[in-house]
Amino acid sequence: GKVELARTIQDVVDAVRPLIEERGVNITTDVRPGVTPVTGDRDQLVQVIQNLVDNAVKYTPKGGAVRISLEPAASVEAARAPSRSGVGLSLLSPDAPEGQAFVVIRVTDDGPGIARQHLPRLSERFYRVEGQRSGGTGLGLAIVKHVVNRHRGGLTVESAEGEGTTFSVYLPLAPAVAAQA
Ligand code: ATP
Ligand code: MG
Numbered sequence: 001g002k003v004e005l006a007r008t009i010q011d012v013v014d015a016v017r018p019l020i021e022e023r024g025v026n027i028t029t030d031v032r033p034g035v036t037p038v039t040g041d042r043d044q045l046v047q048v049i050q051n052l053v054d055n056a057v058k059y060t061p062k063g064g065a066v067r068i069s070l071e072p073a074a075s076v077e078a079a080r081a082p083s084r085s086g087v088g089l090s091l092l093s094p095d096a097p098e099g100q101a102f103v104v105i106r107v108t109d110d111g112p113g114i115a116r117q118h119l120p121r122l123s124e125r126f127y128r129v130e131g132q133r134s135g136g137t138g139l140g141l142a143i144v145k146h147v148v149n150r151h152r153g154g155l156t157v158e159s160a161e162g163e164g165t166t167f168s169v170y171l172p173l174a175p176a177v178a179a180q181a
Contacts, residue, residue: 003041006033008045016050028068035071041147048105048144048147052068058136060111060112061111075101088157089157093151096152096153096154096172112161114161124142155168
């Protein structure tokens, strides 16, 4: 169906805000008005946003800041070459449509960052960075990648050690039939 991402992001953030603030992390949203709804699976996209926010909050120390934004993207080209500090990973669905408008959801934190050598394996199931102060089972990003693929989108990770991490989810306005169920 049609998914109003601005609304979806706000719902997810509102639901987790008390828990997040209890942890001493500040969360802000920056949602451009008038972003076109995407066609997709709302429950799956909620999971994507929840997993990225969960990570940003979980791996960011007390006093840190998490920011989630939504904006239009003219195409998926920007997803091919993430550039923050030159350290990045781009996972593009093989059937991401060319020459079509996308939207991009970004989740940015000012936490520890992710060392370069871990980036290629991050979205593998059960993959976790050693020595992380807290964590789960290592499934969150595998789910994110799976859902992004089903929506013919793209996922990028830009990270700098000691500075923070940005995950960006690119979604085409009209994805594969498989994702519309
Ligand atoms: P789960 O999501 O199943 O609870 P998890 O958070 O450990 O477990 P993923 O969400 O797949 O698993 O993340 C994989 C690993 O990537 C994490 O264990 C962590 O080491 C690293 N990571 C993910 N997001 C961040 C982030 N925002 N900052 C620093 N490291 C991160
Ligand atoms: Mg996680």
